[in-house]
Amino acid sequence: MLFNSLFFIFVFLPLSLVGFFLIGSRGHHRVATAWLVACSLFFYGWWNPAYLGLILVSMLFNYAMGVQLSMRAFSLLKKKLLLAFAVSSNLALLGYYKYANFFVDNLNLFLDTGFTLEKIILPLAISFFTFQQIAYVVDAYKGETREYNFLHYCLFVTFFPQLIAGPIVHHREMMPQFAKDETYRFNARSFVFGITIFSIGLFKKVVLADDIAGYVNPVFSLAEQLTPISTVDAWVATLGYSLQLYFDFSGYADMAIGIGLMFGVLLPNNFNSPFLSININDFWRRWHITLGRFFREYLYIPLGGSRKGFLVTQLNIFIVMLLSGLWHGAGWTFVFWGVLHGLAMVINGVWRQFRVSACRHDLTQSTFVGRLLSILITFVFVVLAFVYFRAETITGANHILARLFSETIWSEIQAVYSSGYNNALSRIAFLMAIVFLIPNVARIYVAKCRLSDPSMIHAIFSSLLFACSLYVLLYKANVIHEFLYFNF
Amino acid sequence: MDNRRSYIFVFFLLAALGVTGPALFVLLVDPYQIYHKSFIQPAMFSVNERYQSAGLINSYLDESYDAIIIGSSLSENFNTEQVSRVTGWKKTMRLTVNASTSEMPQEHLLVLQKALATGHIKHVLWEIHPKYIWVKDDQLDQVSEKFPEYLYNESVFDDYHYLFNDDVVKLSIKNILGQLDTLCENGCNYEWSHQWLDNFEALNQWMLREKLNEKNNGFHRFSRSAKLKAYDTKIRKNKADLDVNEILEKSRFYHSSFITERVERLIANNPDTHFNLYIPPIPSFFYAEKKNGNLIATMGLYRQIAKVGSKHKNVSFYAFNNLFQITNNVAFYKDEHHYHSDVNDYIVKRMSLDLDRVSPENFDQYALVFLSNLKTLEVQFFDKVDLNKLEPEIDKRVIGAGDNITDAEKKDWQQ
Incomplete structure (x- = not known):
């Protein structure tokens, strides 16, 4: 969905705002968060519902990595290996969707090989949500941030205003705002x-x-x-x-x-x-x-x-x-x-x-x-x-x-x-x-x-x-x- | 807090006014007169018939009218007064759709349906263009992008396409300032479809324009054009391949769902309206350069319509493409379709005399004459044609087989 579409301006945005504040102002913060995540996933899935699975798997994986990196008293070596695994997995995902065709095409061009690879459609926003999550796992490794609630983590990644083309936000600059009561009440200013x-x-x-x-x-x-x-x-x-x-x-x-x-x-x-x-x-x-x-x-x-x-x-x-x-x-x-x-x-x-x-x-x-x-x-x-x-x-x-x-x-x-x-x-x-x-x-x-x-x-x-x-x-x-x- | 509420109120109020204001302005000025007759400025009518016809039906097609003309640009030169006079109809409105697209038949049907919905129409003069064979069975309701379907359906909810439309807003501004581009004859620097006229009866009668430029009009140019010579070459080649018997036989198996599902249904649903369907006198070389397959479909279509005519009492079907005095003579044409306005007058007269009617009984005979003419056709070139003296020329230029004009017809023609 595009910010400049009439559906977004007249339907999606008003409904998501009204829903969020109606639920949030009655103290149901978790439900309001869930509403916002649902809205954000709907927003993302509007482009191609098939790729909803991809972003969900990516979030589940990085959340698990983040929890492991911030909770367990692993040795430094183990933590480094875990971080390397998390970061390289993210880069592999990005590499496959974004660079595989480019790589194969150039391999064939320069080495005169005949590898064939079907055209891979680049999932919307993959560069953004991958980088955002790499930043999260690295911050978790450093002990600069932690998240034990998957719903909150989903909100951090999918919050629709920043999902498609940034800004690439830090977990530590976003989630404290959602931790405040006042965020769930309509603020006229x-x-x-x-x-x-x-x-x-x-x-x-x-x-x-x-x-x-x-x-x-x-x-x-x-x-x-x-x-x-x-x-x-x-x-x-x-x-x-x-x-x-x-x-x-x-x-x-x-x-x-x-x-x-x-x-x-x-x-x-x-x-x-x-x-x-x-x-x-x-x-x-x-x-x-x-x-x-x-x-x-x-x-x-x-x-x-x-x-x-x-x-x-x-x-x-x-x-x-x-x-x-x-x-x-x-x-x-x-x-x-x-x-x-x-x-x-x-x-x-x-x-x-x-x-x-x-x-x-x-x-x-x-x-x-x-x-x-x-x-x-x-x-x-x-x-x-x-x-x-x-x-x-x-x-x-x-x-x-x-x-x-x-x-x-x-x-x-x-x-x-x-x-x-x-x-x-x-x-x-x-x-x-x-x-x-x-x-x-x-x-x-x-x-x-x-x-x-x-x-x-x-x-x-x-x-x-x-x-x-x-x-x-x-x-x-x-x-x-x-x-x-x-x-x- | 009050300040913020005022801010939000002012923001949304102004935004709402800003967004709906132009639409309300369009509703008020209504350049195509879709919702009301023009009352701010004297009424002007657009040559863009796809839009203007909706306005004419909504705002002008009242009980004083009992007849309409449906067709392409070939039907634009019908003089509605003369049509009413010759046929005895009360008053006729021309609702043609020019600049034909491959969806022209569907568009004709929508215009016709809308006009019939007024309940005033007792007579329809409906041009069946050979392009009616183009309608595919899975595209019976498809219209071109140019056609504003929303102006022809019953729903008002999709009228926002008209009201919230930048082009219509600009036209409304021009209209209210009295600056609509009026019809120009030569040297226009704006598009044809942007022209407006104060008289819808004369709207799109392109023959008026041709007559103004008699020394170098389309007719004069076409009879000398390389395009016509190319036709001649093609026809010479095609004639050898044209198989009259094959076309006649195979055309029996042609079926157009558009005719049965749309045309015939409309006719059946309007038993109090008489439909005068006619094949226009398009030049013979238009058909002669077609391959057998195309001619099979064309003759199949005509045959199917002839059957519809025999099934429904409120249908008369006329074929004017065997008037070889006209169709074999390039002097009557300004291109591969468009004929002189005198031809329009002439076919109306023949229709009023109930000549050239085609039915399932005489269809084979009609088709045989038609196809035989194509088999022997020679494109004729004329150095100079005085179109104002059309009538005496006809007899001199009879080419190929054709029906003879009776004395009564001649007398009628000369009147």
Whole structure:
């Protein structure tokens, strides 16, 4: 089920909210939890009921592992073996569903073998719930969290606002909230913030992201066929896709946080104006924040982090980014995208090291122009790299990138200028203005949602955004677009 | 707490207004006049017949009408006043569905059903296009994506497709501002289906447009087109393969569930309405380039309808595709289907004289004449055709076998 579907907005969400608070406010917390788990499983099963079994088995296995790791007084070796078994089992599951076809295809390609494997359908959200559970078993191993109630564990994994595309939450940041009595009682302030943030997210997705997609997708399709494209179209595709992904993903993140708040639960922020990043490291602290956190805590630090010298640190960073690329999809374009980001982070690391050691620069100090230049460089890199992220083949991506600075660029700019208006470019300019000039939702609302009420002007503003989104969904109800991150 | 309640109240109130407001606006303006006649602006009618016909039936098909015309773009040039005058019907409304799709027969049926449901209709002039053979037995009720089925059923609950529709909202705004795109003759920069006219009687009479551009109209162009030459080549090749006896024999075993389950049932359920079914005078070369299998189905379909006609007293079935003076002469056609509006007038006159009727008794004779003509057909080219002087041309251009026009008919024709 999609957050931007009419069934979700008008039926599923209201019913799940009413049911939860009706039951919870009468003190039946376990029943309310069970209701929410049932709703979440229904939400997941809506896509393909056959995969409900998969997520249930995965939860049962990881719950059992977590209980063993946190309860039994095993020796350290046994605990390590148990953890290795748990983590590798999770990775094997993910590997089978997500990477088996990719692996076999490339084996056949490079070794000229003839292995055949039927196309495996990627279960929705498997990358997310697998990582979330890996984090849980590792935390259980470390003694940082424990869960003895399977129902609560199910809620931690399946809580539908974060199930499909994150944020990837920690058990320790979610379950204490469900342990509080007040979570089970309707909280008007939290609800008010919830509907406001949800409306903004819905608008970002339905009105902004899906609209620009109409200009982006045809160009990428042409590029895959190596059909000649104009320079303007190449720029539309390059900038447009980055903006589409930005509004799509930040829209989803806002909607997830908004729905969480309607339930009185604060989910971690997953998105913090990433296009305002001053370098690539900063970008990864702002884009898909909880994924970056996962990789940092459960891959980068176990690899040694920055504790083993400059070269190993850079190598670790590169490995993390490479795997981050692969996590996003089983394809060479994603691998290449990960390599690009890895290289960019290494180059940034070397540059910073050079500035500190050779130039004696204080990296905490920067001029306005310097910051602006940093933002611009980072933005251009991220946008260009996203072409590989979006394209189906590296050749297709190269085809677009090669057209960005073609010899016809000036004549095309003149043609656009003389025509006075270009639908796609004017939309891109509008979206860029939002990205660079308007503060993000986290800054406006999330930080305040436990402190004060929003003013009535926000009610008017967000209800207009909500109505605009519903207008698109109801009045232009031809296609409902999936969130891009559902594919990962 | 009150502040938060007010917030929630304002949020949902404004959102509800924002969402339902456009739908209420559509209900008020109602550009296709589905719920009421236009009262804010003078009434305008869309050439998009799939939508407009529903509005015409709902808001205009009152007791002053007793007849309707159902068909494709071939039937669009019927002059409803002339049809009423010639046939003696009270008043006729044209409810055609143009831009045909493979689901055209089902769409004709839905329009007809809706019109019959008004209870005013006593006469139906129903074009049976050869494409009626396309209806598959498992698609009897299927309509094309273009067709707004929800406007033709009895349920009001699915009308949200119309009310909550971005295109209709935009049309309503244009309507209220008096900015609907009016019918244009040449050089339109908007789509044909976006055009509107203030007179639904003249709606989609495409012949009016052709007449305005007499020196280079469709008829003039087609008679010189490469497309026609291609037809000629194909026909020459096909003629050798055309097996008249095989077609006649095998057509006896053809069965269309659409005819029995839908057409015949509708006829039986409306005994007080007389159905004048007719095969339009599509050019002979349209049939001549078909393979035997297609002709078997076509003749089988016509045979089946002839049987329906004999079973029900309220049916007359006419076949105008043996009027070879017309169907063998490319001068009457602007493409492989569409004929001159004078042909529409002519067949109505013949129908009113009860000529060209086909029944199970004379079907084989009719079919033999029809198929024999295809076997000997030659596509004729004419350098110049004066369509305004159509009548005298007919006699000069008789090609192949055909029935002779009687003196009475000639007199009638010349009137």
